[in-house]
Amino acid sequence: MKKIVNGFFIGLGFFFVGLGTVGIVLPVLPATPFLVLATICFAKGSKKFHTWFLQTGLYKKYVEPAVHKKEMSKNAKRKTLYTLCLIFLISFLVVPIWYVKGIIFLVALFHIYYFTFKIRTAKTEEKKLEMAE
Numbered sequence: 001m002k003k004i005v006n007g008f009f010i011g012l013g014f015f016f017v018g019l020g021t022v023g024i025v026l027p028v029l030p031a032t033p034f035l036v037l038a039t040i041c042f043a044k045g046s047k048k049f050h051t052w053f054l055q056t057g058l059y060k061k062y063v064e065p066a067v068h069k070k071e072m073s074k075n076a077k078r079k080t081l082y083t084l085c086l087i088f089l090i091s092f093l094v095v096p097i098w099y100v101k102g103i104i105f106l107v108a109l110f111h112i113y114y115f116t117f118k119i120r121t122a123k124t125e126e127k128k129l130e131m132a133e
Contacts, residue, residue, distance in 0.1 A: 009045030013038045013053070020058065023079070030080035032072060035063045071120040084111050 016038035023031035035058055042050040053059055066072050072080070088108035092101050 006045045009041045010049055013041035013045060013049060016041060017053070017058070020062070024062075030076060030083050031058075032062045032066050032076050033080060033083075035059065036067065039063055039067075065122055066119070069120075069122075070118065071122040072115075073122050077115055077119065077121060081112065081115050084108070084115075 016034045019029070020031045020034035020038060023029035023034055039050070039053060039059065042053045062076070066076075085108065088104055088111075092104045092108075095101055095104065
């Protein structure tokens with residue numbers, strides 16, 4: 001049974017890596033949240049895959065700054081907020097129960113607050129070079 005559960009988490013990990021990779025290319029889909037989910041799934045599924053993923057460029061470029069430094073690029077924050085707002089809006093419109101709509105609205109406000117004020121916007125390399133000159 002444990003092998004099945006581990007295989008399930010490894011499969012989910014690769015699924016989220018795929019979504020994260022697509023999110024790098026598509027302007028609407030955020031990459032970072034999916035790559036964070038991939039990290040979690042690999043950690044639960046296999047130490048070998050988790051260690052491998054921590055060494056990849058995807059992890060170092062998109063997940064590490066968001067998790068360890070609590071910063072994201074302006075573009076990544078924008079994509080994440082657009083996607084979250086779209087998901088919350090659809091949920092809000094579909095759910096018929098008024099108090100559930102209130103909960104969805106409050107959770108959406110929290111996410112907007114968190115990504116806007118608690119996660120710093122990373123400076124791009126170009127701005128760092130301009131400041132150095």
